Amino acid sequence: MEGLFAILLLLVLMGLGVPIAWSFAGVLAYLAMAYDANLDTLMMQGFRSVDSVILIALPLFVLTGYLMQSGGIASRLVTFIETLVGKRRGGMGASMVLASGVFGAIAGTATAAVASIGTIMIGPLEQRGYPRGYSSALLGISSLLGILIPPSITMILFAVVTRQSVAALFAATVGPALLLILGLILANRLAAGRLFQEVAGATHPAGQAPSKARATWRALPALSLPFIILGGIYGGVFTPxxxxxxAAFAAIVIGFLVYRDQSFRHFTRSVIAASETTGSIILILLFSFMIGRILAFERVPQDLTELITTLIQNPLLILIAVNLFLVLAGAILDDVSVTVVVAPLFLPLMVDTGVHPVHFGAIVACSVVIGANSPPVAPILYMACRIGRVSIHKTFSPALRLIAFVGIPVMLITTFVPELSLFLPRLLGFI
Incomplete structure (x- = not known):
């Protein structure tokens, strides 16, 4: 009962506008009083949990995302992809989806992708006839490819709180990511002919559109980043x-010495922004670890497992129920909260049901894609609206269509076809 009230308390605090990290602190204070926990011991255990080599990757990947935006890397990637597919029916929308995917393969974060890709592409999309509400909705969902395509900050957090292999979780979300890319491109192609009429023609001023060869040459330094990162991880050259x-070092070199778009002022702003983001996430992790210790000591996850298995005996129905809960949780909590609090609660249940922890990680990642764009909270969708300078009400309808016809089917396929997320980790020998 206390565990359920703690979740409700978290929602109330967040609904009142309390910063997420301090909402977690409030929940921790309530649980510590309810269960008469020893705060000194909890604090020591919490600091030991965040004292992890794996977590060093977190600020570095966040910094890489900001440096890509300020150093001209993102703009070169977008131009390169636009020259390849931008002139086909639905090509501009497909360009944004693919650009978000490539961006995610370098930075591993959705917020940086929204800011970088959206700033560059929303205007040109409008010139090609795309309504700003639709473009912002497509931006919001495609930016979440940064969570599915490795390296993924969300999967790093999941690995830390569930004690799983980071490399295995990175590999597990590749299949769902490719499926989501295909689904978004097909849905956008249908929308370009039915919901609105795409205007033919280039989005660059006359005589300024780069050729494919020139765009490719300019993008080569940026395109080398995902090959270096993923090739190095899966080739055993270096750890995540x-x-x-x-990645961070390469982004600095490319921004300052290759493209020369980076400046010390922009670099300083990127470092400060990355530090603020990382500090918030680490605080959330610290408090969530301490909350998790209390809940584990009081056997809350085991009680939750027993309750659900008593009410629902069919494994398929259990999977559907967990899917539904994750989507609802993602609609009112941010992706970090879902990953570090809700997911560990359901992990024992999933293991008892026969779901591999790595497979469950892929399911959680897919649920975050849906939840981060679902009202009422929809943090990524709201951010996409700010970038697109459009009312949130104009994005709800296209966002919900994309979620219903692309996001949810991808999540269900990931849930009920385990090999989609387990094939690559097994092939690479991670599980």
């Missing part, structure tokens, strides 16, 4: 943490 350091 070392890959994050390589």
């Amino acid at each position: 943490t070392e890959a994050a350091a390589v």
Whole structure:
């Protein structure tokens, strides 16, 4: 009962506008009083949990995302992809989806993708006849490819709180990511002919559109980043943490010395923004670890497992119920909260049901894609609206269509076809 009230308390605090980290602190204070926990012991255990080499990758990948935005890397990637697919029916929308995917393969974060890709593409999309509400909805969902395509900050957090292999979780979300990309491109192609009419023609001023060869040459340094990062991780050259350091260093070199768009002022702003983001996440992790210790000591996850298995005996129905709960939780909590609090609660139940922890990680990642764009909270969708300078009401309808016809089917396929997320980790020998 206390565990359920703690979740309700978290929702109330967040609904009142309390910062997420301090909402977690409030929940921790309530649970510590309810269960008469020893705060000194909890604090020591919490600091030991965040004292992790794996977590060093977190600030480095966040910094890489900001450096890509300020150093001209994102703009070159978008131009390159636009020259390849932008002139086909639905090509501009497909360009944004693919650009978000490539961006995610470098930075591993959705918020940086929304800011970088959205700033560059929303205007040109409007010139091609895309309504701003639709473009913002497509941006919000496609930016979440940064959570599915490795390296993923969400999967790093999931690995830390569930003690799973980071490399295995990175590999597990590749299949769902490719499926989501295909679904978004097909849905956008249908929308370009039915919901609105795409205007033919280039989005660059006359005589300024780069050729494919020139756009490719300009994008080569940026395109080398995902190959270096993923090739290094899966080739055994370096760990995910070392890959994050390589990515940040490469982004600095490319921004300052290759493209020369980076400046010390922009670099300083990127470092400050990355520090603020990382500090907030680490505080949430610290408090969530301490909350998790209390709940584990009081056997709350085991009680939850027993309750659900008593009410529902069919494993398929249990999976559907967990899917539904994750989507609802994602609609009112941010992706970090779902990953570090809700997911560990359901992990024992999933293991008892026969779901591999790595497979469950892929399911959680897919649920975050849906929840982060679902009202009432929809943090990524709101951010996409701010970037697109459009009312949130104009994005709800296209966002819900994309979720219903693309996001939810991808999540269900990921849930009920385990090999989609387990094939690659097994092939690479991670599980």
